[in-house]
Amino acid sequence: MTNHLEGVYQIHHIFSNINYRFQQLINSSSLRLKIIYCANxxxxxxxxxxxxxxSLSLNESFSINLIDSLFIYLESLRITSINSNELLLFIxxxxxxxxxxxxxxxxxQCDxxxxxxYYEIFSxxxxxxxxxxxxxxxxxxxxSSFNPNKQMSHLEYFIIDYQCFLPSITNILSYMPSIxxxxxMKLFYYRSSLETNYPSIWPNLTHLSICLTTWDTMFECFEVLISKIGSKLKFFSFKNYHRNIDYFNASRWENLILKxxxxxxxxxxxxxxxxxxILRDRDNNEETNDFTRxxxxxxxxxxxxxxxxxxILFSILPYKKQWFNEENLFKLNQLVISRININKYNYFIQDDINRVLNFTQxxxxxxxxxxxFIGLLLQITNCLFELRSLKIHSLLLEDDSRDLNLKEISILYSIHLxxxxxxxxxxxxxxxxxxxxxxxxxxxxSFFKIDYLHNLDIPSIxxxxxxxxxxSLCFYVPTAD
Structure with a gap:
């Protein structure tokens, strides 16, 4: 009994020391804290x-008097779930x-x-x-117009995640010479925006991301914007919420970038x-959609x-090294299938891939x-004659709903050709x-890689x-604990 009590005392003493040291660490003036606020x-x-x-993140209800002059080292502040009237008092x-x-x-919401x-932010x-x-x-x-009495902001990074009119945003940006x-992220751009004055006071603009939300904005309107502000851009990202095929025209983008x-x-x-x-709206001139020139x-x-x-999501993006390590840059086009289109008999419907092949190999x-199921795999790859590499999550050799049909068996036996x-x-x-x-x-x-063997031993493989x-043969073998 005495030994048991001594053990309990030692454990209590150890944890008391840990708590004391942790409290000392928290109270150390040299320690900088990043806090996600929770009222409790x-x-x-x-x-x-x-x-x-x-760094402080305020994610719950909090007092608007929470921030005061004692936060002398606060560099980053994130505020969520607040209404606009409270925000003005808080700022x-x-x-x-x-x-x-x-x-x-x-x-x-914003009332x-x-x-x-922005008046408060500029201060x-x-x-x-x-x-x-x-x-x-x-x-x-x-x-709305914005005029901060010629007061300039020193902002360098400006991110807007709400539906905004282009003239209003360009007006605000005109007071940010360092931007x-x-x-x-939700740009509303209409035809009369062509009349917008784009001030030449953006000499440092090198990074621009736009997500266009208007369905009827012609590419010509967008060209006007880029012609005014694009000369120093080193990074440009563009996405159109609405499906306007004009915005996926390789020749137009090529000309816009060069000019x-x-x-x-x-x-x-x-x-x-x-x-x-896709087939109905695609440009009759196939060359205009050739992003492999x-x-x-x-x-x-x-x-x-x-x-x-x-x-079908089409993306143009900077090259980054892939697992297949393709050396021929003209043969990097990759297709990712997250959904396989099948009929009620679990047979592959190849319309999606045919549509993709209308654009590129x-x-x-x-x-x-x-x-x-391997039958679906055979049908899919049989549509892609130029395929050089394949990545799959997992295979099913047998399907409860059906066996390999004659076409799939024929594909397998002639695949060497x-x-x-x-x-x-x-x-x-x-x-x-x-x-x-x-x-x-x-x-x-020539190259085979497997991530997870699921208790299958390597000699058997x-x-x-x-x-x-x-x-080249690659296995992922986790180390023992």
Whole structure:
């Protein structure tokens, strides 16, 4: 009994020391704190440690008097779930923060003119980064003038996540001579915007992201905007919420970049199309949609396509090294299938892929579906004659609803005449027989990678691999605990 009590005392003493040391650490003046506010537990920390906090996120209801002059090292502040009237009162306290450089605000709705918010923001002399989000679109779409009595802001990063009119935003930006990063996540751009004056006071603008929300904005209107502000851009990202095929025209983008964005280094373009409309709306001149011409390849801007639900997402993005390590930059086009279109008999409907092939040839394929039936795999790859690599999540050798049909069996037996697949990446190997199928499926396989073996032993796997051309084999083997 005595020994037991001594053990309890020692444990109590150890934890008391840990608590004491932790409290000493918290109270150390040299320690800087990053706090995510929770009303139940954060009040005491804030009360006694204001001078140590450098980053603060206010995600719950809080007092608008929470911020005061004792937050002398506060550099980053994030505010969510606040209404606009409370916000104005709250921001007035920020004048006492000598180090505040980053401010992120998320409003549930905005019942005031946005200009009132920007007047307050412009008074924060140290602020470099500002992001404003508004959830309720119906209250966010305003068109108003802004004149801060010639007061200039030192902001460098400006992110707007609400539906905004282009003239209003350009008016605000005209008072930000140091701005070089602008993201307009829901831009409302109408024809009369062509008359907007784009001041030449944006000499430092190098990063621009735009997501266009208007369905009827012609590409010509957009060209006017870029012709005025694009000369120094090094990074440009564009997405159109509404499906206007004019915004996925390779020739028009090529001309626009050559004329008005000569310094552009990184280019991101996203275009989403409903699968039922692609053939109907596509440009009759196939060359206009050729994103594999030398202009794009020389800049290493690569085409990637994803089939997902009822949409096909086309993306142009800077090249980054992929697992398949393709050396020929003209053969980097990749298709990702997140949804396989099948009929009630579990047979593949190839309309989606046919639509993709109307735009470009595909050399690399990734299928994210789990337990992909090999019959569907055979049908899909049979449509892609130029396929060089394949990445799949997991395979299913047998399907409860059906067996391999005659067409699929014919594809498998003649695949040595047609297949160009030389690299396969299998995320999950669940059955040793899947190895045998993949060896037959890709007779010229030179690279084979498996992530998870699921208790299958490597010697058994190696015995299944008997392949003339295979010269690289990769397994992921987790270390023992």
């Amino acid at each position: 537990i954060s009040n005491e920390i804030l009360r006694f440690n204001k001078e140590q906090i450098y 007035s306290n920020f004048q006492s923060l000598p180090c505040l450089k980053s401010l992120t605000i998320k409003l549930l 005031i003119n946005h200009s009132q918010i 924060l002399k140290m602020l470099k980064y500002f992001k404003l989000s508004i959830d309720d679109y119906s209250t966010s779409l305003q068109s 070089h990063y602008v993201s307009l 008005f964005m000569p310094q552009l280094d990184k280019f991101y373009l996203k275009y989403t199309e409903n699968v039922d409309r 030398s202009f794009w390849i020389e800049r290493k801007w690569i085409l990637e396509i994803e089939i997902n639900n009822q949409n 595909i050399y690399h394929l990734e299928i994210t579906n789990e337990n992909l 047609t297949s160009q697949i030389k690299k396969i990446y299998l995320r999950n190997l669940t059955n040793i027989k899947q190895i045998d199928f993949l060896m037959k499926f890709s007779p010229y396989l 190696l015995r299944q691999i008997n392949h003339t051309y295979l010269n």
